[in-house]
Amino acid sequence: MSDANTQVLxxxxxxxxxxxxxxxxxxxEVKDGLRPTQAIRxxxxxxxxVTEGDVRRQIINLPPRTLKSFICSICFPAWLLGLDPSTKIIVISHDKNLVHTLAYRCRQIIESKWYQEAFPGTALQPDFAGTLHFKTTAGGGVLATSVGSGLTGHGGDWIILDDPIDASDAYSGVERKNVNTLFxxxxxxxxxxxxxxxxxxxxxxxxxxxxCGHLQGRTTYRxxxxxxxxEADTVYRAGKFEWRRPAGDIIDPxxxxxxEVEVLRRESPAHVFQAQYQQAPILLxxxxxxxxxxxxxxxxxxxxxxxxFSCDFGQTTGETSSYSCVLVIRTDGVNHYLAHVLRKRAAFAELQNDLLRLAGQYTPNSVLIENAALGTAxxxxxxxxxxxxxxxxxxxxSKIERLEAVLHLxxxxxxLLPNAGNWLSDFFEEMCSFPTSPHDDQVDALSQYLSWVEDPDRRRHSPVVLGVTTPQNGGVCSARKQVPHPMRNPKGPPRMPPLPQRR
Incomplete structure (x- = not known):
């Protein structure tokens, strides 16, 4: 590149x-060139x-794989030091290995030839050029540390927090409170x-x-x-840039x-997808x-x-329909042990086959199905x-009234729930966020079961033994009428047969 072009760049x-x-x-990066996207811009x-204006507290929430750390925690500190080498920057993350990587890559940029050509006034002190803490000859620099590590004696003009809590700790109230209090x-x-x-x-x-939830109500944070x-038509504005984003638009197709998005929706627990990908966490x-x-x-x-079995079938079937679910419950008459949950979006035939497979596995005494829509079918x-x-x-x-009627159970x-199960996370998310949860199929199925348990006259929900045909009922035979044993009076003490007369 010619000197003139270098100066222009x-x-x-x-x-x-x-x-x-x-x-x-x-x-x-040892990759193909970076593709320009609306999100990057x-x-x-x-x-x-934020650098040039009056905004002093900025929060940025984006899903994984959007280069937010590369832009905000690697490039941005280097760029700030290029503009003003006396700027002091503190970069903090939940993991010391992560901040080590962020700081190392930032320093590599500053030491590169192209950076020095663009910002000749920014140079690192040779005797203060560690990986986690390096200083410029003008007194600025970067201090990289993890949440909770020592900051005593250090100050800065900028504080950058990059993922301050680990995903595995996010559901611990103690860990969340610790991070929020430290902040x-x-x-x-x-x-x-x-x-x-x-x-x-x-x-x-x-x-x-x-x-971010902790800071949400503070007006000083943008x-x-x-x-x-x-989720809806959205307009983003920053400086002179405007991005009009229609509902359903994927951030980077x-x-x-x-x-991939559909697979993420299906395979991620609903609360995980809503939080990490949609940036809209549900309070469980x-x-x-x-x-x-x-x-x-x-x-x-x-x-x-x-x-x-307690079944709740969606109004329609298929991969884009609402969920259908089957709860498998073992009971001793007092306590109810949820043993398994089948929950999926599927075609009708697949749901039928799944139900029969579960029946072969668990041999249910009763299968509860609402006699409406797909349940009737x-x-x-x-x-x-x-x-x-x-x-x-x-x-x-209503759904809420039905749940409240059995809330005492x-x-x-x-x-009771098992200590392990790949369905537990989704079940907890839906149950503990209802009625604001995006789905309620498992809530409906559990309410249906508990209502049936509480019903003093269950036989009004007529059990039918399928597979026995009669001309009177069109192929579905009602259960036989229950008759008291001749030795037993349900309203009184047991009757004993008369003693034989002595001759």
């Missing part, structure tokens, strides 16, 4: 953070706006000038009460929230194809039911030998198989 890099990011990526324009006291106090210093928090959401898939214990109401077990007691389709079906009438009360600890 250097001038652009000093004025434009996005150009700087692309240059750093092309020179530092939005991040860069937002950071440049309010120890971390924010490290600004040399609280009125002029700036704080940048960049992270994927992990929990409704993570650091939030930029970019979900993987736009080349990094996340429509097929925000609903009617509380997580600590459920007892836990390792093995179902031997006396819980009765098996009940399922009852009809199961005629060739010997299953005791309890046809549940269409409910007249949940609150009393009569519903």
């Amino acid at each position: 250097s001038a652009i890099l000093r004025r434009n953070l996005q150009a700087f990011v692309f240059q750093a990526f092309d020179r530092e 939005l991040i860069c324009e937002t950071l440049q706006e 309010d006291g120890k971390i924010t106090s490290r600004l040399d000038n609280r009125s002029e210093g700036k704080i940048l928090i960049v992270m994927q959401r992990l929990h409704a009460e993570d650091l 939030h930029l929230v970019v979900p993987l898939v736009a 080349q990094s996340y194809t429509a097929e 214990d925000s609903g009617i039911v509380k997580a600590d109401w459920f007892g836990r077990y390792d093995n179902v007691p031997l006396n819980a030998h009765k098996v009940i 399922m009852i009809s389709a199961l005629r060739e198989h010997r299953l005791t079906i309890c046809s549940i009438p269409r409910p007249t009360k 949940l609150n009393g600890g009569n519903v």
Whole structure:
């Protein structure tokens, strides 16, 4: 490149953070060149706006694989030191290995030839050029540390927090509180000038009460929230940049194809997808039911030998339909042990086959199916198989009213869950966030079962033994009428046969 072109490029890099990011990526990454996306430009324009304007507290929430750490925690500190080598920057993350990588790559950029050509006034002190803490000859520099590590004696003009809590700790109230408390006291106090210093928090959401949730009500913090898939038509503005994003738009269709997004939706627990990918976490214990109401077990007691299936079928079937589910419950008449949950979006025939497979595995005493919509069709389709079906009438009360009617069984600890199960996370998320949860199929199925248990006259939900045909009922035979044993009077003491007369 000629000297003239080098000077032009250097001038652009000093004025434009996005150009700087692309240059750093092309020179530092052992990959193909960086593709320009609207999300990348939005991040860069937002950071440049914070640098040049009056915004002093900025939060950026984006899903994984959007280069937010590369832009905000590697390139941005290097760019700031290029603009003003006396700037002091503190970079903090949950993991010391991660901050080591962030700081190392930032220092590599500063020491590169192209950077020195663009910012000749920025040079590192040769005797203070460690990986986690390096200084410029002008007194600025970068201190990289983990949350909770020593910051005493260190201050900065900028504090950048990159994923301050690990995903595995996000569901621990103790860990969340620890991070939030450290931020309010120890971390924010490290600004040399609280009125002029700036704080940048960049992270994927992990929990409704993570650091971003903790700061959500504070008007001094500006939030930029970019979900993987736009929930509604959205307009983002930063500086002179504007991004009009229609509902359903994927943030980067080349990094996340429509097929990948669908797989993520299906395979990720709902609360994980909503938090990490949609940046809209659900507070699990925000609903009617509380997580600590459920007892836990390792093995179902031997006396819980009765098996009940409670089914909730979606209004339609297929991969884009609402969920259908089958709860497999073992009971001793008092306690109810949830043994398995089948929950999926599937075609009708697949749901039927799954139900029959479960029946072969668990041999249910009764199968509860609401006699409406797909439930009616399922009852009809199961005629060739010997299953005791309890046809549940269409409910007249709301979902909330039905759950509240059996809440005493949940609150009393009569519903128990296994200590392990790949369905537990989804079950907890839905139960403990209802009625604000995006789905309620498992809630409906559990309410249906507990209502049936509480019903003093269950036989009004006529059980039908499928597989026995009669001309009178069109192929479905009602269970035979229950007649008291001749030796037993249900309303009085047992009757004994008369003693034989002596002759």
